[in-house]
Amino acid sequence: MKRSHLRLHDRSTLLERVVSRLREAILRREFQPGERLVQEELAEAMGVSRMPVREALRQLEKEGLVTLEPHKGAIVTPVTSDDIEEIYYLRSVLEAIAVERSLPHLTDDDKRMLGQLVEEMEQAVKREDAEQFIAKNAEFHRLIRKGCRWRRAHMILEMLWHGFPPHTPGMLPGQMERSQAEHKEMLELIESGDAKRLSEVIRKHILRTGEAFKEHLAQDE
Structure with missing residues (x-):
């Protein structure tokens, strides 16, 4: 099967781009669960050498998206609705706790940097620059x-x-805009010092993203 749509035209940060392109292809079901990923074929399709493809597959194994099997190479690992629910639920609980405990210890410089990051994300949304937003x-x-x-x-x-x-901002339609609105609300709560409310907002932010991702994969299937 031809994979010409995978070709990379910008060689900067090559490994990261190979990982990103393959990750997206797996999550969009362009590669089916259980399918064998052949390094030579992927390298040719992307217009790169085998080395970044090999390293990318190792990275994707750490992420749980492929399994490297002896004498078989990389096999696409299924990503289930339960996987997504587990990851986002655990993140929502733990990150909400971490943020609540973090806020009293953030410095003025930290808060200024958070404001700058929100502004940089705002510009990325306007440019539709998913990589910068991510x-x-x-x-x-x-x-x-x-x-x-x-x-x-x-x-x-x-x-x-x-x-x-x-990487969900690059995969879910409208995700950057929704996330950015929630980031602005978080920044206001950080500036006002409302740790409890901030914890609740970030918990809902993560759970909403998880639900949107589950719906997106269900539609692709």
Whole structure:
């Protein structure tokens, strides 16, 4: 099967782009669960060497999207509705706690940076620049929970952030706009020091995204 639509025309940050393109193709069911991903075919389709494809498949294995099997190579792992529900529910609970505990310890510089990130995300929305929005969104979420002193909470959240959660703005129609409106509300609560309300808003923000992602995959199927 021809995969010419996968071809990459911009070689900057090559590995990240290969990972992103393959991740999106898997989540959009362009590759079916159980399908074998052949490095040579993917490299040719993308117009890259085998090395970034090989590294990308290793990264996708860490994210749970492929399984690397001896003598078979990479096999697409099914992403189920239960997987999405589990990841987003756990994130919503733990991140809400982390943010509530973090807010009293955020500095004025942290708050200024959060304001700057919200502005940069606003510009990304206007330009329809999903990659920039994704990068700034990840920075925003990490910074907003920075002040939480629970290191295990940070470790678990980083694990839950691996894979598709950061990339939903590039996959769900209207997600950047909805998320940005919620980010602005979060910023107002940070500036007012309302940790309880901030915790509730971020919990709903994550759960809403999870539900939207489940609906999106169901439509693709």
